[in-house]
Amino acid sequence: MNVLLLGSGGREHAIAWKIAQSPLLSKLFVAPGNPGTAAFATNLNCSLADFAAIGTLTLTHQIDLIIVGPEVPLVEGLADYFYSEENLKHVRFLGPDKHAAQLEGSKDFAKQFMHRHGVPTARYATFTSETIEEGLTYLETLEAPYVLKADGLAAGKGVLILDTLGEAQESLKTLLGGQFGASSARVVIEEFLTGIELSVFALTDGKDYVLLPEAKDYKRIGEGDTGLNTGGMGAVSPVPFADDAFMTKVIDRIVKPTMTGIHAEGMRYTGFVFFGLINVKGEPFVIEYNCRMGDPETEVVMPRVASDILPLLNAAASGKLAGMHLEKDARAACTVMLVAGGYPEDYRKGDVITGINEVNGSMVFHAGTALVEGNIVTNGGRVMAITSYGNDIHDALRVSYENAQKIEWKDKYYRRDLGKDL
Ligand SMILES: Nc1ncnc2c1ncn2[C@@H]1O[C@H](COP(=O)(O)OP(=O)(O)OP(=O)(O)O)[C@@H](O)[C@H]1O
Ligand SMILES: [Mg+2]
Incomplete structure (x- = not known):
């Protein structure tokens, strides 16, 4: 099977890394990808706003399955484009159409949907x-x-x-x-809800679904959850307070009614449903839906998927997820995001990164890097995610922190307090 994955961040590097392990895979393409994905897949230069160019790449490389990483092309109707073009209809497309992607693209649409289906929210x-x-x-x-x-x-x-x-x-x-x-x-x-947040992910074909491992991310730039919001400074999985009793409530009150609603409303929804949840004194509420995976949550979720992911992604895109299961890896996984000094405000790009080859016992997912004259350089605020396994999240974090010290560039920054709140 030839697969095209769209996107260029740490999320896409982690999804590509997981897909690349599948015996079902023939060729993996990532558009536009990054220096991390270039190590084991073929990067294709393409703007995700140019639907016709994506269609052309799909035909040129005889793509069987296309997977969309970020939300913008989905909210702008990339799925609808593939469904409506005669020569692209045969391609299996993983991502909701424009209408269904409103669950992320319009907060009001999402709130009305939750209201119609009795999903607890503020x-x-x-x-x-x-x-x-x-x-x-x-x-x-x-x-x-x-x-x-x-x-x-x-x-x-x-x-x-x-x-x-x-x-x-x-x-x-x-x-x-x-x-x-x-x-x-x-x-x-x-209304403001007080509690601790976590993210739950489902992979759906529009009717059936499988749950992926849950995760908690760290949004603020500063230690102790202070300072400006970022795209995410790290993530852990599993989430200690998401025990069986809590997850049963999440599934019964939130995941199932959402999936039933998607199906009952006839939405054309294949792909990931991201449930942004908050635990209010033991009761789960939805803060938001996203129509794609989270970043950096994906950098801990994919490593905790024990099953071959490609048959599941392919089944979800084909409407054939019924009866399929996803096995989780029993180990914990954590990721520490290394960012450019100054981020999320002004920061420099183009600083040379050293020490990646000295990393031992962790995976390095590229988020904002570029290859310039043979050097890997910084090319974004969030630069790379260091993911490790462990017996528990603290054990995994210890390994990521050891390796985070080995990677260097001018003014590198990361939070040293991940997991301390749990
Ligand atoms: N009702 C609420 N009560 C308390 N905090 C909230 C509420 N709604 C949102 N927040 C806080 O604001 C953050 C951002 O809200 P929300 O997830 O809706 O926005 P977003 O811009 O879509 O986020 P993302 O970029 O993660 O998709 C939440 O993670 C949460 O911390
Ligand atoms: Mg959102």
Whole structure:
């Protein structure tokens, strides 16, 4: 089977690494990929916004299965393009169509869906510039802190949490005034939930599903969960508080009703459903859905999948997941993200990275690197994820931290406190 995976981050490196182990695989292509994926797959240069170019690559390389890593092409309708083009219809496509991808692409759509299917989530209301006065009044009915969300995709920056009513009201005006363009033409205001977050992932064909290992990521740049939000500074799996009793609630109250809803509404949904959850005194609530895997969660989830992943991905894309199972690796896995100094604010690119070959007992997933004149250099804020196995998450983290010291570039930074909250 020839496979084309779309994306270029640590998530895609980890998915590619797992697919590459499958005896079913003939050739693996990654577009655009990164220097990490180039080590064992063929990188193809392509913009993910250029659907026609992706279609051409698919035909040129006789792709049987296409897997989409990031959300933007899905929300913009790449699946619909493949389903509608006569010469691409035969390709198995893993990723929801434009309508189904609204579960991530529109916070209001997702909230309405949860409401229709009885999925527990924070109370909310949605406002536009026409109903801004109602929005300001609605905020008065809530208690601090206040949660405001741009309805559409905003590159992870569209959620604001404000401490005072005055700030929340000002932010509502700014958002509806066009802070994120069309993405904030509608704003969802939510009740604030207090608890600890985790991520649960399902792979679905639109009807049946298998659960992947759960994970917890670390979003803030600073130790002790302080400072600005990032794309993710590390992740651990399993999540100690996600015991059998808690996971049974997650499956019964959240995963099953979501899957039943997707099927009952006739959504064309193949691929990953990412449940962003919060544990409120032992009860799970949905914070958000994403229509793809998380990054860096994938860098711990893929290593904990013991089964060959390719038959599962292929079955999900073909509507044939019924009766299939996913075996988990009993070991824990953790990843530590090494980032460029200054990230998530301004940071440099192009610094030479050394010491990758000295890493021992960990996997190095490239997130933001480039190959320039024979050197691997930094090429993004999040540069590489160091994943290790262990008997438990602390054991795994110890190995990642040992290896994190061996990789060097100017102003490298990473959080040294991962797992200490668990
Ligand atoms: N109702 C809520 N109560 C408490 N915290 C919340 C709530 N909604 C969101 N948050 C916090 O804000 C973060 C971002 O919210 P959300 O996941 O909806 O945004 P997002 O931009 O889609 O995130 P991502 O980039 O991970 O997809 C959450 O991880 C959580 O920490
Ligand atoms: Mg999201």
